[in-house]
Amino acid sequence: MPAAAVTLQPTEPVTRVSVLLPLPLAGPYTYAVPEGEEVSLGSVISVPFGKRVLPGVIWDTPPDAAVPALKLKEIGLPFDVPPMTGEMRRFIDWVAGYTLTPQGAVLRMALSVPAALEAPSPTEVLAASGLQLPGKLTAARQKVLEVLKEGPAQTSAALAELAGVSTSVVKTMVKAGLLTPHALPEFAFSPRQPDPGFAVPTFSPEQQEVADTVVAAVEAESFAVSLLDGVTGSGKTEVYFAAIAAALQAGKQVLVLLPEIALSAQWLSRFEGRFGVKPQIWHSEIGPVARRKAWRRIAYGQVPVVVGARSALFLPLNNLGLIVVDEEHEGSFKQEDGVLYQARDMAVVRAQFAKVPIILASATPSLESLANVEAGRYTRLELGSRHGPAGMPEIQAIDLRKDPPPRGRWIAPGLERAVTQTLEAGEQAMLFLNRRGYAPLTLCRTCGHRFACPNCSSWLVEHRARQRLICHHCGHTEAVPPACPSCADTGSLVPCGPGVERLAEEAQLLWPDARLAIMSSDMLGSPEKAEALVSAVQAREVDILIGTAMMAKGHHFPHLTLVGVVDADLGLGGGDLRAGERTFQLLHQVSGRAGRAEHPGRVLLQTAAVEHPVLQALLAGDRDGFIAQEMEERRYHGMPPYGRLAAIIVSAPDAGVADTLARALARAAPRMDDLLVLGPAPAPLALLRGMHRRRLLVKAPRALKLQPILADWLSAVPIPNAARVAVDIDPYSFL
Numbered sequence: 001m002p003a004a005a006v007t008l009q010p011t012e013p014v015t016r017v018s019v020l021l022p023l024p025l026a027g028p029y030t031y032a033v034p035e036g037e038e039v040s041l042g043s044v045i046s047v048p049f050g051k052r053v054l055p056g057v058i059w060d061t062p063p064d065a066a067v068p069a070l071k072l073k074e075i076g077l078p079f080d081v082p083p084m085t086g087e088m089r090r091f092i093d094w095v096a097g098y099t100l101t102p103q104g105a106v107l108r109m110a111l112s113v114p115a116a117l118e119a120p121s122p123t124e125v126l127a128a129s130g131l132q133l134p135g136k137l138t139a140a141r142q143k144v145l146e147v148l149k150e151g152p153a154q155t156s157a158a159l160a161e162l163a164g165v166s167t168s169v170v171k172t173m174v175k176a177g178l179l180t181p182h183a184l185p186e187f188a189f190s191p192r193q194p195d196p197g198f199a200v201p202t203f204s205p206e207q208q209e210v211a212d213t214v215v216a217a218v219e220a221e222s223f224a225v226s227l228l229d230g231v232t233g234s235g236k237t238e239v240y241f242a243a244i245a246a247a248l249q250a251g252k253q254v255l256v257l258l259p260e261i262a263l264s265a266q267w268l269s270r271f272e273g274r275f276g277v278k279p280q281i282w283h284s285e286i287g288p289v290a291r292r293k294a295w296r297r298i299a300y301g302q303v304p305v306v307v308g309a310r311s312a313l314f315l316p317l318n319n320l321g322l323i324v325v326d327e328e329h330e331g332s333f334k335q336e337d338g339v340l341y342q343a344r345d346m347a348v349v350r351a352q353f354a355k356v357p358i359i360l361a362s363a364t365p366s367l368e369s370l371a372n373v374e375a376g377r378y379t380r381l382e383l384g385s386r387h388g389p390a391g392m393p394e395i396q397a398i399d400l401r402k403d404p405p406p407r408g409r410w411i412a413p414g415l416e417r418a419v420t421q422t423l424e425a426g427e428q429a430m431l432f433l434n435r436r437g438y439a440p441l442t443l444c445r446t447c448g449h450r451f452a453c454p455n456c457s458s459w460l461v462e463h464r465a466r467q468r469l470i471c472h473h474c475g476h477t478e479a480v481p482p483a484c485p486s487c488a489d490t491g492s493l494v495p496c497g498p499g500v501e502r503l504a505e506e507a508q509l510l511w512p513d514a515r516l517a518i519m520s521s522d523m524l525g526s527p528e529k530a531e532a533l534v535s536a537v538q539a540r541e542v543d544i545l546i547g548t549a550m551m552a553k554g555h556h557f558p559h560l561t562l563v564g565v566v567d568a569d570l571g572l573g574g575g576d577l578r579a580g581e582r583t584f585q586l587l588h589q590v591s592g593r594a595g596r597a598e599h600p601g602r603v604l605l606q607t608a609a610v611e612h613p614v615l616q617a618l619l620a621g622d623r624d625g626f627i628a629q630e631m632e633e634r635r636y637h638g639m640p641p642y643g644r645l646a647a648i649i650v651s652a653p654d655a656g657v658a659d660t661l662a663r664a665l666a667r668a669a670p671r672m673d674d675l676l677v678l679g680p681a682p683a684p685l686a687l688l689r690g691m692h693r694r695r696l697l698v699k700a701p702r703a704l705k706l707q708p709i710l711a712d713w714l715s716a717v718p719i720p721n722a723a724r725v726a727v728d729i730d731p732y733s734f735l
């Protein structure tokens with residue numbers, strides 16, 4: 001779509017434009033367009049800003065006519081990128097308005113790779129000039145010309161290598177006029193593209209029906225949301241691959257959002273198996289050069305499929321045909337710093353602006369998405385059974401009050417027996433504990449001293465493999481001291497409770513011959529290591545896998561038949577609105593790793609609260625019953641998804657400053673019948689990274705638009721320099 005040109009105002013001596021800068025400023029700035037130049041909406045141009053030169057985007061906001069012409073600065077040169085589409089500009093405005101953040105802060109996410117705005121210096125290639133020199137060519141020169149006779153132009157280095165001559169031979173040939181240099185166009189070499197027909201699976205009738213529906217949605221080229229709700233192992237991935245194939249066939253781009261990079265190792269090989277090549281990946285760990293290249297290729301429509309973490313949502317996919325959000329219930333789609341946004345929900349908004357279908361997939365959909373189905377906004381597509389012969393795993397509880405593990409141990413006799421049986425049968429077992437490190441708390445037996453983080457209200461977690469005590473909130477680390485810092489006693493420090501490292505120690509003791517592997521983010525460190533471990537498990541080089549939540553989703557291990565959940569009650573405590581929902585989703589997902597192929601799976605949940613509704617629902621396999629009950633409760637209390645919540649977090653290095661400001665905000669709170677303001681109260685993590693935090697919670701019915709009310713309210717209270725106020729619309733983390 002060509003962007004509309006900014007029209008000259010005949011009465012105006014200068015042409016003014018609004019330019020949005022990637023900075024958290026109030027809005028776009030007005031600049032002048034140099035005489036005789038023309039710019040279009042969405043053009044990315046350089047502009048002077050203070051002493052700096054920044055990229056900016058010509059925005060739709062009317063320029064400020066009140067600024068005297070003499071004071072206006074002129075825009076600089078355009079960058080070598082396609083203009084930002086109107087759809088993307090609307091999306092940025094929308095996200096800014098919804099999350100109550102400045103537009104420029106959102107634009108910064110869309111221009112996240114400033115280096116990509118400039119075209120790379122062109123690659124020089126050499127071709128034969130056809131010039132005939134008097135006399136005979138040397139053998140070396142002949143070889144070079146032979147290479148070029150058979151193939152395309154080559155870089156000097158490649159040419160020398162192919163001809164088996166030194167680069168100086170090539171250089172002198174250029175000087176002699178035998179070879180002529182050409183600049184290679186930027187996208188001359190394009191990698192192999194995914195092939196929609198590479199390996200098409202044969203669907204079951206149930207899968208086929210759902211696949212037909214999503215394919216039809218892609219072909220309709222209009223906005224529609226499908227919630228792909230299928231039991232673990234039912235083939236959701238295969239089914240949305242069919243929709244991706246349809247978008248590729250239509251020559252469109254596809255964006256796939258996944259919750260975690262670790263998950264993508266297996267996902268990427270699945271994709272390659274289906275489409276013949278790996279897709280473009282996008283996450284925080286790709287290096288600067290690859291990042292810059294990828295961004296440009298995407299912007300110029302050279303990349304058909306991008307799979308990434310939530311930040312991929314702001315990529316310049318100008319020819320979108322489909323968005324997929326896999327594991328849509330995952331909490332990690334919520335960005336918790338900078339711009340606080342829920343990538344799943346914003347993906348729906350982007351699809352709407354782009355007028356394309358979006359598929360949200362999960363075996364345990366979020367209540368938000370289910371409420372949208374209920375309200376008729378989303379269509380639910382169900383896959384009710386596992387693909388192939390696999391049935392759903394049998395889930396049983398081990399009541400820790402009746403069958404406790406020996407003192408100082410965490411694996412109860414019932415689970416121990418089951419693991420032993422599994423190993424004897426030559427199958428794999430997984431022990432699940434959602435806690436990194438060795439022990440969540442270290443204390444002194446003599447004086448009771450507990451090791452706490454100096455910057456946060458949290459305990460330090462011992463990581464024995466690294467011999468450090470680490471804060472999981474701010475990253476503070478210290479060495480485990482030889483003596484208690486409080487009473488100086490030696491040998492008195494004891495670890496309390498288990499983390500995966502400690503569990504591995506216990507497992508090694510119980511099954512000395514078993515091959516163990518720990519799968520948690522800190523033990524693996526990189527996506528490559530995660531991938532290597534996943535392959536090792538698939539190749540049956542691991543007998544017992546010990547994992548955190550990283551392990552719970554997406555993976556398909558055919559020989560894994562037993563899942564033991566060491567502490568099923570772990571997520572149930574605390575005042576988190578979604579504690580029950582999240583625990584159910586996590587345990588349901590982790591259970592779903594068991595028995596995905598020929599051998600039936602079995603899940604054992606160790607619990608001290610077997611009567612809890614979440615555990616009862618898991619044991620009864622009654623997902624829908626649990627959801628119905630949880631929905632009813634939320635509806636009754638007017639909580640999300642039936643009501644709106646916003647959190648206002650006040651933070652300051654000084655507790656008094658935070659308290660005073662939080663109270664001032666509470667006094668200025670709008671008084672409205674429908675609006676309830678709770679607090680201020682210390683946030684559950686009252687101290688985080690050295691900042692004292694107080695929280696106000698705002699609750700309102702769904703029909704009430706909170707943003708303008710919050711904006712008015714917050715603008716009425718002066719905020720001291722030493723304090724910060726953050727607004728979190730639809731908060732997920734109640735830290």
Ligand SMILES: Nc1ncnc2c1ncn2[C@@H]1O[C@H](COP(=O)(O)OP(=O)(O)OP(=O)(O)O)[C@@H](O)[C@H]1O
Pocket residue numbers: 201202203204207230231232233234235236237238239362363387553554555556592
């Ligand atoms: N029609 C099919 N033909 C061949 N293999 C299939 C088919 N459907 C599913 N499978 C295979 O069954 C396994 C499970 O499918 P898939 O991973 O797509 O399910 P899922 O619903 O996405 O699972 P989860 O929610 O647990 O991640 C995979 O190995 C997949 O390749």
Ligand SMILES: [Zn+2]
Pocket residue numbers: 453454455456458471472473474475476689
């Ligand atoms: Zn800390």
